[in-house]
Amino acid sequence: MEKSDIEKIEIDLLLEAIHKRHGYDFRHYSKTSIKRRLTQRLRLSKFKTFSDMLPGILYDDDFINVLLKDLSITVTEMFRDPPFFETFRKHIVPIIKENSFTKIWHAGCATGEEVYSTAIILEEENLLDQVRLYATDFNNNSLKIAREGIYSPDKIKKYSQNYHASGGENSLSDFYHAIYSSVKINEDLKRNITFANHNLVTDKSFGEMNVILCRNVLIYFDTILQDKIFSLFRDSLCDNGILCLGNSETLEFSDCYKHFSVISKFNKMYIKGPHIRDSKIPALKRYNSVTI
Numbered sequence: 001m002e003k004s005d006i007e008k009i010e011i012d013l014l015l016e017a018i019h020k021r022h023g024y025d026f027r028h029y030s031k032t033s034i035k036r037r038l039t040q041r042l043r044l045s046k047f048k049t050f051s052d053m054l055p056g057i058l059y060d061d062d063f064i065n066v067l068l069k070d071l072s073i074t075v076t077e078m079f080r081d082p083p084f085f086e087t088f089r090k091h092i093v094p095i096i097k098e099n100s101f102t103k104i105w106h107a108g109c110a111t112g113e114e115v116y117s118t119a120i121i122l123e124e125e126n127l128l129d130q131v132r133l134y135a136t137d138f139n140n141n142s143l144k145i146a147r148e149g150i151y152s153p154d155k156i157k158k159y160s161q162n163y164h165a166s167g168g169e170n171s172l173s174d175f176y177h178a179i180y181s182s183v184k185i186n187e188d189l190k191r192n193i194t195f196a197n198h199n200l201v202t203d204k205s206f207g208e209m210n211v212i213l214c215r216n217v218l219i220y221f222d223t224i225l226q227d228k229i230f231s232l233f234r235d236s237l238c239d240n241g242i243l244c245l246g247n248s249e250t251l252e253f254s255d256c257y258k259h260f261s262v263i264s265k266f267n268k269m270y271i272k273g274p275h276i277r278d279s280k281i282p283a284l285k286r287y288n289s290v291t292i
C-alpha cells in the first residue's frame with residue numbers, strides 16, 4: 001500500500017473520531033483541503049503521523065479547539081468581491097424594499113465583515129430598521145470577533161477600496177471608530193444583527209428567511225454535503241427567497257437547481273421560484289438574469 005493510501009485511512013479515522021467524540025462532522029469536507037490543513041498541524045507539532053493526533057482528539061479537550069481553528073478557514077473581508085455587493089445594492093435592495101420586513105441569514109459569517117457590509121448597504125438605503133440579519137458560524141472564536149466588530153486598522157484601506165468599488169458613495173469611516181490601536185464597528189450598525197452558533201452540517205434550519213448569503217463556505221464541502229446544504233437552504237427560504245453563493249460556488253449541478261431561477265449567473269444569485277420574467281415581484285420583472 002502506498003503511503004498516501006495509508007494517510008487517507010488515517011485521516012478518515014481522525015474525522016470519524018472528531019465526529020463521534022465532539023459532534024463536528026468534517027467527513028464530507030473536501031479531502032484535499034482537510035489533508036492540507038492536517039499536514040500543517042503535523043508540521044507545527046511533535047506528531048510524526050496523522051494517527052498520532054488520535055489520542056488528543058479522544059482525551060484532550062483543548063486539542064479539538066486547536067483542530068477546529070485549523071479546519072475552519074476564516075479568510076474574509078468587508079465588501080469581498082465588490083461586483084457582488086454592487087449587484088446586491090442594485091438588484092437585491094429593490095426587492096427588499098418591496099417587503100415590509102425581511103430576514104437575512106449570513107451562514108458561515110466568519111469574523112463578521114460580510115454581515116457588516118450588508119448592514120452598511122441597508123443603512124445607506126434606509127432599510128436597516130425593516131430587516132433582521134442573522135449571522136451564524138460554527139466557530140465560536142470567529143463569532144466572538146464578529147460580535148465585537150473590532151478589526152485591525154491594516155485591513156481598513158482594502159475594505160474602504162472594496163466599499164467604493166462596490167458603489168459606496170460615503171466614507172467607510174462613517175461606520176466605525178478608532179479604539180486603542182484598532183477600529184470598532186459602530187454599535188448602531190449592529191442594532192438588528194443577531195450572531196449565533198449554527199453548524200450547517202449537523203444543525204437544522206435556522207428559520208424561514210427571505211435572503212440567505214452563504215459565500216465561500218460550500219467550496220470546502222464535497223458535492224454530497226453541498227447537496228444536503230442546498231436542500232437546507234431551499235427549505236429555509238420563503239417563496240421568492242434569494243440565495244447568494246460565493247464566486248467559485250454554484251447551484252447548477254445540484255438537484256435543488258430546479259427549484260430556483262438565476263438572478264445573476266456571474267454573481268451566483270438565485271431566487272426560489274419561477275423564472276424572473278414570470279416573477280410576481282415587480283423589481284425583478286425589469287431584469288433579465290443574463291444581463292446582471
Ligand SMILES: C[S@@+](CC[C@H](N)C(=O)[O-])C[C@H]1O[C@@H](n2cnc3c(N)ncnc32)[C@H](O)[C@@H]1O
Nearest residue numbers: 072073076108110137138139199200201215216
Ligand atoms: C472562508 S469563510 C467565509 C466567510 C464569509 N462568508 C466570506 O465569504 O467572506 C468560511 C466560514 O465558514 C465557516 N464554516 C465552515 N464549516 C461550517 C459549518 N459546518 N457550519 C457553519 N459554518 C461553517 C467557517 O468557520 C468560516 O468562518
